[in-house]
Amino acid sequence: MTLSIEASGDIADAAVGSVPTEPKAKPSAKRTARIASAVTVTGLLLLWIVSAHFKLVSPVFLPSPAAVLWKFYSVATNGFVDATLWQHLLASLLRVFAALLFALLVAVPAGIAIGVSAVGRGIFDPIIEFIRPIPPLAYLPLVIIWFGIGEPSKILVIAIAMLAPIAISTAAGVKGASLDRINAARALGATRLQVIRHVILPSALPNILTGLRIALGAGWSTLVAAELVAATRGLGFMIQSAAQFLVTDVVIMGIFVIAGVAFILEIGIRRLERLLVPWAGKE
Amino acid sequence: MSFPVFGVPTPPTAGKATDAAVQPVDPMAHLVLDHVSVHYEGQTQPAVVQASISVKSGDFVVLVGRSGCGKTTLLNTAAGLVTPTGGAVTVDGRNITSPGADRAVVFQNDALFPWLSVKDNVGFALKLRGVPQQERDAAATRLLERVKLDGIGGKAIWELSGGMRQRVGLARALAAEPDFLLMDEPLGALDALTRERMQTLLLDIWAANSVGVLMVTHGIDEALLLATRIVVLAPGPGRIVRQMEAGFGRRYVGGEPVRSIKADPAFNRARAELEDSIFEGETA
Numbered sequence: 001m002t003l004s005i006e007a008s009g010d011i012a013d014a015a016v017g018s019v020p021t022e023p024k025a026k027p028s029a030k031r032t033a034r035i036a037s038a039v040t041v042t043g044l045l046l047l048w049i050v051s052a053h054f055k056l057v058s059p060v061f062l063p064s065p066a067a068v069l070w071k072f073y074s075v076a077t078n079g080f081v082d083a084t085l086w087q088h089l090l091a092s093l094l095r096v097f098a099a100l101l102f103a104l105l106v107a108v109p110a111g112i113a114i115g116v117s118a119v120g121r122g123i124f125d126p127i128i129e130f131i132r133p134i135p136p137l138a139y140l141p142l143v144i145i146w147f148g149i150g151e152p153s154k155i156l157v158i159a160i161a162m163l164a165p166i167a168i169s170t171a172a173g174v175k176g177a178s179l180d181r182i183n184a185a186r187a188l189g190a191t192r193l194q195v196i197r198h199v200i201l202p203s204a205l206p207n208i209l210t211g212l213r214i215a216l217g218a219g220w221s222t223l224v225a226a227e228l229v230a231a232t233r234g235l236g237f238m239i240q241s242a243a244q245f246l247v248t249d250v251v252i253m254g255i256f257v258i259a260g261v262a263f264i265l266e267i268g269i270r271r272l273e274r275l276l277v278p279w280a281g282k283e
Numbered sequence: 284m285s286f287p288v289f290g291v292p293t294p295p296t297a298g299k300a301t302d303a304a305v306q307p308v309d310p311m312a313h314l315v316l317d318h319v320s321v322h323y324e325g326q327t328q329p330a331v332v333q334a335s336i337s338v339k340s341g342d343f344v345v346l347v348g349r350s351g352c353g354k355t356t357l358l359n360t361a362a363g364l365v366t367p368t369g370g371a372v373t374v375d376g377r378n379i380t381s382p383g384a385d386r387a388v389v390f391q392n393d394a395l396f397p398w399l400s401v402k403d404n405v406g407f408a409l410k411l412r413g414v415p416q417q418e419r420d421a422a423a424t425r426l427l428e429r430v431k432l433d434g435i436g437g438k439a440i441w442e443l444s445g446g447m448r449q450r451v452g453l454a455r456a457l458a459a460e461p462d463f464l465l466m467d468e469p470l471g472a473l474d475a476l477t478r479e480r481m482q483t484l485l486l487d488i489w490a491a492n493s494v495g496v497l498m499v500t501h502g503i504d505e506a507l508l509l510a511t512r513i514v515v516l517a518p519g520p521g522r523i524v525r526q527m528e529a530g531f532g533r534r535y536v537g538g539e540p541v542r543s544i545k546a547d548p549a550f551n552r553a554r555a556e557l558e559d560s561i562f563e564g565e566t567a
Binding site for chain 2: 178180181183184185186187188189190191194198199202205277278279282
């Protein structure tokens with residue numbers, strides 16, 4: 001159990017390290033990669049346009065890019081299944097962020113406990129390791145049996161998916177806190193609690209933010225599952241309703257919106273990292 | 284105990300008379316390592332055996348010795364970061380079992396907090412005691428002046444050079460108003476020029492505050508220049524092989540330039556003797 005936590009911690013570490021500390025790739029290599037990406041994306045888009053234009057695949061299964069774009073506009077203004085795109089988006093974002101708040105409140109203290117005390121590790125390690133590999137669809141029915149079909153169940157399902165990444169990253173950050181800094185604080189008169197509050201927590205902040213980023217990804221990908229049951233709004237709900245009526249253009253449009261929002265969130269968190277932990281990688 | 288005295292040209296009686304006049308009025312703090320042994324778990328050999336060191340206010344005690352002789356272990360034991368497996372550490376007769384603000388520690392790797400500005404690093408000990416921000420800032424400004432870093436309080440830690448960071452670490456330690464300053468190779472990571480300037484800064488600060496200093500170093504010249512007493516350790520297991528008095532630092536504080544001190548043949552003789560005791564019994 002400990003072994004796998006540590007392994008995951010390393011992954012989290014690597015994720016932290018890869019942003020600012022690693023020596024940057026040579027400009028030429030970077031440009032080559034960019035060109036390859038651009039060619040791939042353009043190629044896929046062309047393939048889509050061509051196959052839609054010549055109806056290589058039935059439009060019921062593969063609507064044209066123009067149709068999807070048009071759907072984006074029409075759902076944004078007129079709505080689909082009783083709500084506009086923005087209302088669906090807002091419902092989903094509120095769920096994901098409520099879940100994130102809940103997960104942070106639970107998983108950060110749990111991660112700190114795992115990192116600083118053997119008892120804490122003994123208590124939380126098995127729980128986290130048990131939850132971590134279970135797919136959200138597997139515990140969704142149980143959450144519904146226990147908590148009903150209301151909003152709390154949906155938030156809880158997303159939050160559970162977020163617990164493990166945050167707790168594991170936090171624990172890795174806590175364990176990685178410099179012993180010299182901890183000792184320096186102790187020698188300056190810090191109590192155990194003051195060491196945690198003033199040294200360990202700030203030391204772990206870069207890792208906590210990495211955990212938050214991974215968690216947001218996990219939560220966002222759990223969204224569709226969470227909105228399977230008794231939802232009336234939400235991007236996941238919108239996609240499922242559209243799929244039931246074979247409105248494929250809305251399905252594809254919804255997928256692009258989810259991907260786009262995930263991308264924007266990712267950029268937002270990277271900004272947040274630069275703002276909150278400007279020292280990371282500069283020591 | 285009587286130790287050979289280096290570098291003090293005046294007769295001992297005259298020296299004592301002036302010392303007595305300079306002594307602070309308040310009772311002197313006294314840090315004692317009494318037959319301290321440390322045996323780390325899982326190690327075949329103890330790190331330190333039966334080491335006794337006494338540091339009073341106004342003392343500048345320097346630990347020297349080859350790698351693995353337990354210098355850092357002894358310093359950490361004095362700090363309360365390592366618990367001795369034998370013997371005791373006391374301050375004014377009180378048993379020491381944990382770190383305390385009366386014994387501030389300066390590490391080789393400055394161990395500053397990068398998430399705090401320079402002045403918040405310096406004021407850290409005061410923050411722990413609940414001193415309000417305004418007073419902390421005033422104290423930080425004062426302390427930064429003392430380590431000759433005026434006006435950098437608002438900077439970030441990573442903007443500073445190695446020498447500046449080490450001075451910030453020193454100011455942070457002084458903010459706790461410690462009776463003792465414990466330094467583990469504080470100048471070890473610095474280039475030679477910065478190191479020389481830091482040595483005189485250390486002497487100035489030691490002379491201006493009535494602190495007792497316990498310092499670990501690899502530098503033989505550094506030990507001679509700074510110390511009032513040099514403790515020589517040998518490895519396998521770590522133990523004290525010799526303690527000797529020195530007075531070159533006092534001469535600097537008394538106004539003699541470092542260059543003139545180092546040009547004194549007595550300095551060279553003392554260095555030769557110190558080297559001999561450090562490398563005594565070394566095979567190969």
